[in-house]
Amino acid sequence: MGILIKQKPANIKRADPLMLLFYILSLVLLLFVFVVIANMIIGQVLTDFSGLLDAASSKPVLKSIFLSLYAGFLATMISLLLGVPTAYILARNNFIGKRFVESMLDVPVVIPHTVAGIALLTVFGSNGLIGAPLEPYIQFRDAMPGIVVAMLFVSAPYLTNSAREGFKNVDPKLENVARSLGAPFWKTFAIVTLPLASRHLLIGSIMCWARAISEFGAVVMIAYYPMIGPTLIYDRYLSQGLTASRPIAVLLILVTLVIFLAVRILSAGWRVYDKD
């Protein structure tokens, strides 16, 4: 009896041993990512700061980084144009073969990127299914359109999936009410559905853009030139070694981190309208 009374309430709050293990494991994961990235950036800054400055003032380096961002941006815009309607259909309708369509859209996520590159090259190359008839008008091989097509292929699923979740979170009853109040479908979509799904669309776009910027395998198969950031890093590594390629890598990481951080901060004030 006495023992029971003396027990401190703090004992009840003590974390379960399993929960403690969860904390430790999550710390391992966090450190794994952090150490790899921070070590590279800090190491570069401390040991070879002038190398970083050289990279930042080198024209080919800046050009390749800009090309990565720009081509990634184009791929994201095309993903939005194609992925948003697709996502809406998948979120609102049930039809025969829906599972198949969803799996199909996810294929680019699971196949190795060099495989994707080969596949793209066979279709968009100058003798390819699409590349051949378009040959007089648009070149994919070793050209900007090739880079965008490769980035689009691997990054579109991220946007489509996120947008689909966003649309699923918008209660169809709100759309019904908007229609009954006199809004045709396109207005309902623009004034009710899109704003309510905006956060998912933004996160999907960031994921899509980030994925596009980080793509190397598929791009390098179809367009070694003009060089995007990752291709230049690889090229310098092969020809001049680690000390020549690392400053470019650090610069690419810093630029993308700053951009993503800025987008995050700018969108932090957006309201979240999840159904629950």
Add this chain to the structure above:
Amino acid sequence: MIRIKELHRIWKEFKLAGINLEIADGEYFVILGPTGAGKTLLLELIAGFYRPDGGDIYIGDKNVTGLPPEKRNIGFLYQDYSLFPHMNAEKNIEFGMRMRGVKNRDTVKKIAGYLNIGHLLHRYSQTLSGGEQQRVALARVLVIDPDVLLLDEPLSALDPGTQDATRKILKSIHSDSNLTVIHVTHDQTEARILADRVAVMMDGRIVQVGTPDEVFDKPVNDEVAHFVGVENVLKGEVIESSNGVCVLDIGGKVLEAVSECATGDTVYACLRPENVTLSKTGVNSSARNSFKGSLLEVERMGALVRAKVDMDGSFLLNAFVTNQSADELGLTCGETVVVSFKASAVHVV
């Protein structure tokens, strides 16, 4: 006038089979039925959110079956109000006018004043109570001056006090604007109090249409009788009211109820059948209301027996007694019994 002809639709587990209805202009029409009868689906078909598999819907003289919802000029109110969460109350109310290109702040102000939500216009739905959200949603459909107002279980998500208030609002909207209303509910009290006419819907079919008196007092079959024959809802007039007790005249009989109400008002007294005591001679108890009547019907419903008693033609009352008490009392149709109930068991609306 709204006419529905041979309407068919199968959707998930719901099935509407050959619905025929005619609703007159300015009528308050209640579709009453148990959960899963397909009432909401019928309402959504009238609104045009879904297309029927077969049949026609006319609003006025126009066949609207093939029209999208935005071309039907209907007002629709969902059970959970469905306010746009990214717009404040004012923007919600303005929505229909914006779509018609006739933005008018005065109309918004007027309707907001009428529904007593003028002070809430800048608020977002997440910060409003259920009753407030509902009044905003009502304002939002009323500004577009719809040809018909479709209400999907408008009271069932509200607490009892707000329910009473909202019922009054709906009633006054209907009488002030002479709007045609179709109101879907599973609650018999709502149907009895609000409806000009009631349609009883079961398993995707309309089984009876009539005035509340017809439907509640003369159900067409056992199924309907089981569903509607339970709650006692008596229409009467307040003849005296003091100290929180009011005296009601119900078809010539005088009944006491614990309630705040004003003399002269027409009210409804609601009484659950399990709160009615049945005896042969009358018992001395704290029950303030005691009436002699003749036993009209005795029906066994599982563990309970439902007895329907006629108070000399003034009103009918349902009472529940257990099987055991029914046997002890030896109830036989036609004999005189005494019903009694407490004044506090009567809910006045």
